[in-house]
Each structure stands twice: as C-alpha cells, then as structure tokens.
Amino acid sequence: MxxxxxxxxxxxxxxxxxxxxxxxxxxxxxxxxxxxxxxxxxxxxxxxxxxxxxxxxxxxxxxxxxxxxxxxxxxxxxxxxxxxxxxxxxxxxxxxxxxxxxxxxxxxxxxxxxxxxxxxxxxxxxxxxxxxxxxxxxxxxxxxxxxxxxxxxxxxKEKSFVPYGESVQEFSIDYPKDGEQVQKRYFQLFKADNSIPGFTAYHERMQTFLMWYIEAASYIDIDDERWDFFVLYEKLPLNPTTNTESMPIEFQYCFVGYCTIYRYYSYPCNIRPCISQFLILPPFQRIGLGTNMLKSIYSHYNVKSTTDIRVEDPSENFQKMRDILDCTLCQNLSNFSPEKLSSGWSKEMAQEAQEKYKISSRQARRVYEILRLKSVNRKNANEYRSYRLAIKQRLNAPYQKQIKDLERVKPKVPKSEYSALMETNIIPRETRIHALANQYDLIEADYLNVIEKLG
CATH class of the missing domain: 3.90.360.10 (Histone acetyl transferase 1 (HAT1), N-terminal domain)
Known part of the structure; x- marks a missing residue:
C-alpha cells in the first residue's frame, strides 16, 4: 500500500x-x-x-x-x-x-x-x-x-571482570598512535564453551554485534556442545600514563572480538573444525589482531585428532587475511619451494600443508597458486603463460567434466533429446574464452594483493 x-x-x-x-x-x-x-x-x-x-x-x-x-x-x-x-x-x-x-x-x-x-x-x-x-x-x-x-x-564492576574459559594465548603488539612514540599493547585470548556457568548469557551479548558487521549473519544455537568460542580481549592499563614496556600490573579487560568454531565429526574418530563467525571490532582492526587470533586457533587444533580446518563462507576480508597467514606458513615447506611450485600442483603439497598446519586441500591449492605467482617472472612470456594456462585449466575443469558427463549419456538417450542437452549446456568457444579471461584477471588481482602483503 x-x-x-x-x-x-x-x-x-x-x-x-x-x-x-x-x-x-x-x-x-x-x-x-x-x-x-x-x-x-x-x-x-x-x-x-x-x-x-x-x-x-x-x-x-x-x-x-x-x-x-x-x-x-x-x-x-x-x-x-x-x-x-x-x-x-x-x-x-x-x-x-x-x-x-x-x-x-x-x-x-x-x-x-x-x-x-x-x-x-x-x-x-x-x-x-x-x-x-x-x-x-x-x-x-x-x-x-x-x-x-x-x-x-x-x-x-568492569575492573573486576574475569573472562570465561581458559587462557589460550597472551601476546603484545607495538602500536604507533598520532605520531607518538611506539607503545606496547597487550592482548589475551580465551577459549570457552556452553558448559561454563554464565557464558551462555555472555555469548548472547557478544553476538549482538554480528548483524552489524557480518553479511547475512544469524544467531547460532549455543546449546549444541560442539561449538567452541575464542574471545579476544585487550588488557587496558588502569593507569594509562604508566610505562607500557612491560605487562601492566593493574588492568581491566576490554572485548576486542571473537570467533565461533563448530567441531564436525570426521571418520573414524577425528574432528574437522569449521570457522563459522569471525569478528574483530572496528577500533581494533588493521593492527594484526585477526591474524594473531587465527594463528592461535590453528595452533590449538593442530593435534592428531584434527583432520583439517575449514571456513564456512568466508568474507573477502577474512579470505585475504587467511591467504596471507597460510602463504606465510607454507612458503617455508619443502613441497612449496619455487622449484616444485613451477612443476605444478601436487598431492604432496596438499598432504604437507594438512599435516603441518591442518590447512584443507582446497585452501592448500589456493596457497600453491598464490606462491607460484609470487615466484613467476611475469616478464618471461613463456613462464607467465604457463602459469595462466594452469589456472585457466583449473577454472575450466568443471565445464569439461560437464561435457564428459553429457558424452556418457549419449548412447542412452534419443538423438533429439541429446541434441537439446548439448544445445542447452554447451557454451560457445569464444564466450568461454572471454569468461575464463575475466575470471583469471579477477583471481590474479586478488593474488597480487596478497603477494604485496607477503613482501
């Protein structure tokens, strides 16, 4: 109306x-x-x-x-x-x-x-x-x-607050402010779950931030015991004028952000942690806290019973942060050396990334593509062309599989029905080439952005 x-x-x-x-x-x-x-x-x-x-x-x-x-x-x-x-x-x-x-x-x-x-x-x-x-x-x-x-x-009552759960990590960062002398800021990460008295109510307050900062966010069912929660705090000195070169003796906690992880079952008796929600509030962004928290989560689940760590529908910013961390970790692995990168993707790369850091096979493939581009001499026409073709072959693989599936059903369906299937599913060659070129350009731009941060 x-x-x-x-x-x-x-x-x-x-x-x-x-x-x-x-x-x-x-x-x-x-x-x-x-x-x-x-x-x-x-x-x-x-x-x-x-x-x-x-x-x-x-x-x-x-x-x-x-x-x-x-x-x-x-x-x-x-x-x-x-x-x-x-x-x-x-x-x-x-x-x-x-x-x-x-x-x-x-x-x-x-x-x-x-x-x-x-x-x-x-x-x-x-x-x-x-x-x-x-x-x-x-x-x-x-x-x-x-x-x-x-x-x-x-x-x-804020000064007396003690975070829920167990301390996972403490770390500090050097932070310049308004051109002043660099100061240290101190942070502490805690892991909690719904078995801890009072944490369920606390989580209800934490998750109110989600719909303001995460696309299509919704509240989760915290009653499920497979949820793990990592909550990050800054330790604020109660006397800000004191020397910050050492951990403040008197401080109060300030909520920085948190991450929710669901522990999926993985046969036969393992788990596959999946990062669901990951939030660092704006006043604490772009100073490395998200990377520190993600690295701590990797370390926590880097145990024999973990198959690999997945991420549920990552945002563009999270994926970039994840790429930078994973590339930093993997670039020193033997199977990710420049010589082996130039030989193409291998199962050994996926296996080593999974064994060392619990990085999933799909993400390991992405890390390989980024690190290979980093090592490619783009002024060398043949070397650069070989890289582009490798990426386009990967992008085109689902379409090629679709064509092979159609060819398999050819003897089983009437000729007129098969012709209709081919007409519906076959994309003209020029259209495919143009689409692949556009896809590649977008991917390369993303990868170069990560490589710039890698140094």
Missing part, C-alpha cells in the same frame, strides 16, 4: 521509497546514525550526561569542540539492513544519533537516541515515523537498558 501526502510518497512500514518532499530532510542513513562505544568507566560518558540524554528526550546537537575523554574511539556499523531494511534509512528525525553503548568487558548494553527535531503524526498526516530503538531491541535476544544512569552505575 502506498500513501501519498502532498509530494511525500512512502511505502508502508519499510519506507522503501521517499520522493523529494518537505520531509526528505527527516530521512537518516542508519549506518551513519548508529554510534557504538565501548565504555571503560563513567568518565567515558561525561559528554553524554552533559547532553542530558535519555532514550526518549530531545537533545540539542550543537556539538562543542570539547575533546572526548573516551579511551576507545566510537565506531559505526558496516551494515544495518537487518534492522532498518534494504535501504538502510530511518524516517522521522533530524540530526538523529542512536547510541549503542557496551561496557567494555561485561558487555552490558545501553540503547538510547538523541535528535534535534522529531516529526509527529500531526505533521505527517498520521504516517508513522520509525521507532529505531524498538527495531533494535526486537532483534537483540538479551537485556538492554534505556537508562544511562543505570548503565553507568554498573561500570564500577
């Missing part, structure tokens, strides 16, 4: 279309309107209390130049269509800010909003405006408070 009011046109419920109108300034980009913050202490909320913000009260958005005391920068979602529809917009407000605040360790959640103007039914002619807080709360399967004072009153 479409409702028209003056020059306003809005599709019922989801507001899928909004024509140029007097109300166009009341349509907000939901990805820009949502603001996440990991809150370490009450000082992080100083500006919010100065705004006298509550979830249902108008606020003045004349932003001051006062510098925030927040220790962790606020951040925005990468997507919000699961909450606000494919257009990812919110109707009814000017200068809308939706505040999704999480206490940094326990992940208690505050949800509120501020705006300068909100439309009413009198102004819109009884057309409903969006209720963004309700839309978010309806998809969160955990407690959310709309009272900032209540949220703040519990922040004193």
């Amino acid at each position: 479409t409702i028209s009011l003056a020059t306003l046109t809005i599709t019922d419920k989801h507001h899928n279309h909004l024509a140029f109108s007097a109300f166009e300034n009341y349509v907000a980009d939901s990805n820009e309107s949502v603001k996440f913050k990991l809150v370490t202490c009450s000082d992080d909320l100083e500006e919010d209390f100065q705004e006298n913000d509550t979830s249902n009260t108008k606020a003045n958005h004349n932003h001051s130049d006062k510098k925030s005391v927040t220790r962790i920068e606020s951040f925005k979602p990468e997507m919000s269509y699961q909450f606000f529809g494919q257009n990812e917009n919110i109707f009814g407000y000017k200068n809308l800010c939706i505040k999704l605040y999480y206490s940094c360790a326990r992940l208690n959640i505050y949800l509120g909003k501020t705006y300068s103007i909100m439309l009413t039914k009198e102004k819109t002619g009884d057309i409903e405006i969006d209720e963004p807080l309700k839309k978010i709360s309806n998809l969160y399967e955990t407690k959310v408070t709309n009272n900032l004072t209540e949220f703040c009153s519990n922040l004193s």
